[in-house]
Amino acid sequence: MDRIPYGRQSIDKSDVSAVIEALQSEWLTTGPTVEKFEKALCQATGAQFAVAVSSGTAALHAMVSCLDIGPGDEVIIPAITFAATANCVLYQGATPVFADVVPTNLTIDPESVRRNITSRTRAIIAMDYGGHPCDYERLTNLCRHTRIALVSDACHSLGASFRGRKVGSLADMTAFSFHPVKHITTAEGGAIVTMNETWAKRLKRFRNHGLESDTRSREAQGTWTYDMLDLGYNYRLSDIQCALGISQLKHLDAWVQKRRTIAKTYRESLKKPIVCLTESEPGHSYHLFVVRTVGSPGGRRRDALIRALREEGIMANVHYRPIYQLTYYRKKLGDLTGLYPHAEKASEEVISLPMFPQLSEASVGRVINAVNRLSSLSGTEEVPNSNEKLVSQINV
Ligand SMILES: *Cc1c(COP(=O)(O)O)cnc(C)c1O
Secondary structure, three states, X not given: OOOEOOOOOOOOHHHHHHHHHHHOOOOOXXXXXXXXXXXXXXXXXXXXXXXXXXXXXXXXXXXXXXXXXXXXXXXEEEOEOOHHHHHHHHHOOOEEEEEOEOOOOOOEOHHHHHHHXXXXXXXXXXXXXXXXXXXXXXXXXXXXXXXXXXEEEOOOOOOXXXXXXXXXXXXXXXEEEOOOOOOOOOOOOEEEEEOOHHHHHHHHHHOEOOEOOOHHHHHXXXXXXXXXXXXXXXXXXXXXXXXXXXXXXXXXXXXXXXXXXXXXXHHHHOOOOEEEOOOOOXXXXXXXXXXXXXXXXXXXXXXXXXXXXXXXXXOOEOOOOEHHHOHHHHHHHOOOOOOOHXXXXXHHHEEEEOOOOOOOHHHHHHHHHHHHHHXXXXXXOHHHHHHHHHHHHHHO
């Protein structure tokens, strides 16, 4: 049967011609298309400044560096997120401190954030899990009258909004990713958006070695001298990629609507014992559609269901393991097991079902049918095991 991935890009003819046009232009990288893409991102998010970089991870690193966060500083992040949310803190020599998540939507729990604030806390990185915006109101209140910055890892939530305000205008700085499974793609790519012009200038230097200008702007100003003001990296995004990004952004609203329609169908059709995460915010942009297999000790019931789905070509996935349970972090930070019970329980129960704009109605039906059939079997654990036995017998 046809394989259904959990997420995938949509590329049409206009995307292809935009890339071809960029390839035939004078600038393959750091040309006028980068600025055009940045303007389009401002329009899409309501932010004033955008800085395109080579990946979502580079965007996160740039934000942490821009805040002069370094050794001795702490940054609070959700226990359930992608590794990059924590790694960017380590890149700067600072310490990630975890907060638990809200069990109904798996975004960072403001109450747990509050309990973890110390005199060393410099920033909170909110991550809009699956496209569900965090509670930015409570997070903003926690940071008010402190020197704590609120930054957003919005790699899941381009096109989402919180109480009518767009993601991108809710935090001091916001990072996006344009990896193929995200809402729009540039193959690899990312961006930071902000309302702060000083930060925007600094972020632009950060992506280009810390240099105060680039070749094209020096040429335009008739100068050839240059200076380096801070330590930066090569985190540039090419004109070819930005051309794809501009073309992709035109589809964003329609694609988010499509994702919401698919989510509605899933919600209306998936049956107990499967539990969908709660949609407490209509501005959800559904990067992921996540369900839980409740009462899944050690993840056994969940793992069995994923295995059974994959045998039918449905590539369900897990987002995510708690960061502190990853080997590198366990070695670095010690055993934190038990400190974040909602995160740990969720990590044993979550399944991301296929969710992308071009997922056909027939495929959605196939997923619903398979999940309802396979999850309601008593002793779900036994199903894939017996299948495995069968397979191994055949192979013998
Ligand atoms: C995808 C993702 C990233 C990293 O983005 P890249 O573009 O792959 O570097 C960071 N954080 C979260 C939550 C993500 O989903």
